[in-house]
Amino acid sequence: MKKLPMTAGGLQRLQEELKHLKTVERHAVIKAISEAREHGDLSENAEYHSARERQGFIEGRIKELEDKVARAEVIDVSTLSGTDIKFGATVTLIDDETDEKMTYQIVGVDEADIKKGLLSINSPLARALIGKSVGDTCDIATPGKGHKSYEIIGVLYH
Secondary structure, eight states: OOEEEEOHHHHHHHHHHHHIIIIHHHHHHHHHHHHHTSSOGGGGGGGHHHHHHHHHHHHHHHHHHHHHHHHEEEEEGGOOSSSSSSOOOOEEEEETOOEEEEEEEEOOOOBBBBBTTTEETHHHHHHHHHTTTTTTTEEEEETEEEEEEEEEEEEEOO
């Protein structure tokens, strides 16, 4: 069973979603199915089919989240230090072409949100950054933008 690295905050968000699905959404869809059954013929009852489809989605998501929570390997970023980039690092980069400065934290797949500066450990940029340190240059091939080069100007763990 392959472990899934994530921060404590990432695990907490997964657990909250799981709890919400089990305690709120599951009960709501069961009620919707019950109400739809009361409307008669199930073969032509769109409300019933819609509720059953929603139930299938909820149960599938619950199983997926239970699996991820069970395989979670929480990495406490506050205990990490050093100059090399690894999981949990907050990395500041400068685009060599545009001199645009950007900062990302390398996090687990389920935590990633590029708009919030959270970069998936499986992304091409994160994979290229792992093991590098301040002053190094990182070259990657990006979809749509071609070859990009970034200089690493900061690495923090907090």
